[in-house]
Amino acid sequence: MESQTAKTIGGYFQLTLEQGKEYYPDLIKLNTSRNALEYVLIIRGYTKVYLPYYTCEVMLEPIVRLNIQYQFYSINKELEPIFDFEIGPTECLLYTNYFGLKQDTVKWLRENVDNLIIDNAQAFFSKPLPGIDTFYSCRKFFGVPDGAYLQIDTDERLVLEKDSSANRVGHLTSSIDHGIEHSYADFLENEAKLKDNDIKSMSYLTQALLCNVNYKESKNKRIENFKFLNDNLFLANELAVDFPDEVPAMVYPLLVSKKGIKAKLIEKKIFVPTFWPNVLKWTTDDMYEYKLTKRTVYLPVDQRYGLDDMAYMVDVLKKII
Template sequence: MKEIGGYIEFETFRSAMRYDDGIKLNCGRNAFAYLIESRNIKKICFPKMMCDSNDKVLSDYDLDVRYYSIGKDLKMEDITLNDDEWLYVVNYYGQLSDEYIRLLKQKYDRLIIDNAQAYFQRPAAGVDTIYTCRKFFGVSDGAILYTDSELDRELPYDESYKRINFLVGRFERTASEFYSEYAANNDVFFDEPLKRMSKLTENILHGIDYDFIEKRRTENFGYYHEALASVNRLDLNIPSGAFMYPLYIEDSVRIREKLRDMKIYTPTLWPNVLDMCNKQDTEYDLAENIIPLPCDQRYSYDEINYVIEAIKNV
């Protein structure tokens, strides 16, 4: 019998959750691990421009890895898959269209799409697809996986109550006060085993206004693009529910520093690429010179315009 009475815990939310029919797991890298196990993957073709959180997954499962390059259109080079080799494709900044993904599926078949930066782009039919929750919403963990393969073992549930302090801290105070906790939470997932999504994270995801968030992110990306497309070296589509606005521009290091001085924080999303690749590589250039500008649901036109003007001034 569960406890009855006592103090009331965190509220239970009952609104519809986006991707409620997917497999709910604790993080994106473990959604990949789930596929490796359930698909019995031994060989994989992997992008050079990828965060190092997946390196441990590749190592733990002793995968035979072959790396491929992408172009400045953020699409993969043309390759030939070897026997039993799978192809892992990242949908950078949500720039891969549904039609492009369908063509990849037709050509390569053994395809995994990483939609960590494209939460609002629905999975293509028959394509294994990974979504990461904490890049889009105020949760400390969580991922969604779409696949028709099943794992033949039971998974324990993760628990998030010890990880939530930096989220509620920033809600009432400043990001800088809790940044070290945020960074530590990111580091946790290098060693976190494959688990089901925590009940707390799933509950929060049932309380989110997805329509508002999708609309606000799309609008904000559009504001940036209208003002900055003429100087942006990327030819971009406006994705629905955008992740961030990728401004690919010369002198990005100096601009990024100036913005930080103005308390406009722009991450370097793939710092490991700067160590792994040569300066002549496209991936090095993209990782160093794309400034990811925030366009999420916290901001309206006023904040986006402030960032635009700051960029113009520097």
């Protein structure tokens, strides 16, 4: 990892971290994934973006800031684009590799769509395909305050200021002493700090933290946990997606018709996110994206947990589904 200043000898100890390696050392290091998208849009000069209804509203930030036209598209029950539009020569398609499960679709799109941008914010361990502009979000998978990686198939680069993350780690350090619940308000405050930030290079702190991650263990844990949940819940899962083998997914998406599942899980201190509340404003209740947002339960499978935790979640779910 590069050093921010000339080496200092002596003085107090900094935060002790392992001097490991990043997972994507050769990709462009940026502060957020939405800014990685902005980076691509600036370099490519696209005049219009086709993006899915089923995505986070922050993806609109760079598009609106750059005053670029955009149009939403629908996805089918396999979470793949419904092509009822044509992409012009100066336009692009943004596709989300949902939960890290849609790498085969990414490969198909690479062969059939020009001007493709892949959002791998939910697919950290899915390696970028050669020649395809692809970006990642680090904090979706690891305990870091920010950070993104970008592959872009051009030698052109933007000259960027270095970001600073020292004022964004409060929720991470506080949660160690006081727990996730106590620090949730700090987490929301940090998320707000990332809104409408300028494109900057990844901070030294975030890069140091990413050099401290055991990526092999993290990947294997996700694969093991996801497989356990799928083995036990696939009969109850209404999601019409073929789950690939050995997938280090972001979460296990469980689509169920019964109402109130999320609230009952939260009562048991199983905290599940909603991807994404804004979709309910963009769509109508007869659209598949609306159903996905309303009815899908996103179960954690990450490296913080083992099979005992997965078994506990399965036991709770089987009593309430």
